[in-house]
Amino acid sequence: MANKTILVEIDPETGGATVDLEGYQGHGCAAVQEVFGRALGTTTHSTKKPEFNKVPSKTTCINR
Amino acid sequence: MSAYNSVTTIYKDQECLVESLKEMGYTEIEVHELPQNLVGYHADLRQQRAHIIIRRKHIGNASNDIGYLRNVDGTFTEIISDFDKRKHDSKWSTNLKAKYTEAVTMKTAHAKGFHFLSRRVVNGKVQLKFSDRRS
Numbered sequence: 001m002a003n004k005t006i007l008v009e010i011d012p013e014t015g016g017a018t019v020d021l022e023g024y025q026g027h028g029c030a031a032v033q034e035v036f037g038r039a040l041g042t043t044t045h046s047t048k049k050p051e052f053n054k055v056p057s058k059t060t061c062i063n064r
Numbered sequence: 065m066s067a068y069n070s071v072t073t074i075y076k077d078q079e080c081l082v083e084s085l086k087e088m089g090y091t092e093i094e095v096h097e098l099p100q101n102l103v104g105y106h107a108d109l110r111q112q113r114a115h116i117i118i119r120r121k122h123i124g125n126a127s128n129d130i131g132y133l134r135n136v137d138g139t140f141t142e143i144i145s146d147f148d149k150r151k152h153d154s155k156w157s158t159n160l161k162a163k164y165t166e167a168v169t170m171k172t173a174h175a176k177g178f179h180f181l182s183r184r185v186v187n188g189k190v191q192l193k194f195s196d197r198r199s
Contacts, residue, residue, distance in 0.1 A: 012188050
């Protein structure tokens, strides 16, 4: 599984922030975006990257 | 990478707002369950009321109280007199907002179980990095 990282950059000119998600696939990142968007205030701009529409690979665990 | 969001900060976390005001140098801050009247520079009670108050004695001799009123929707409105906006201008407000944004980011990340990796300052911008190890 790819490393999933969250980078929050705070702009000293506005006091606002940009939230950059890395390693997420599919719509799983939307939940993380919403977490920070709700906590901080309002999302003013959102850009989906190409990976956004990928379906995450499924991992099956088998107990022996 | 999969998404990139720009967020405009709105004050709605009381604890983080108080913490940020302390970082701005105001260590004596009143927090009230019910809003209290602000006091003017003549020691007169003002019509404006607030839940979070920095009393004028901690600001300056000719100052008025500074307050933050919690609205019905949970957001806070800043109340600063025109006189005190000379010192607490837009730059001051932006600095406060940046500290608040950082405090809320850290609190939110911790609450959601994200692992804190680093805090860096790049070109004057604070960068907070977390890893998401949740399944």
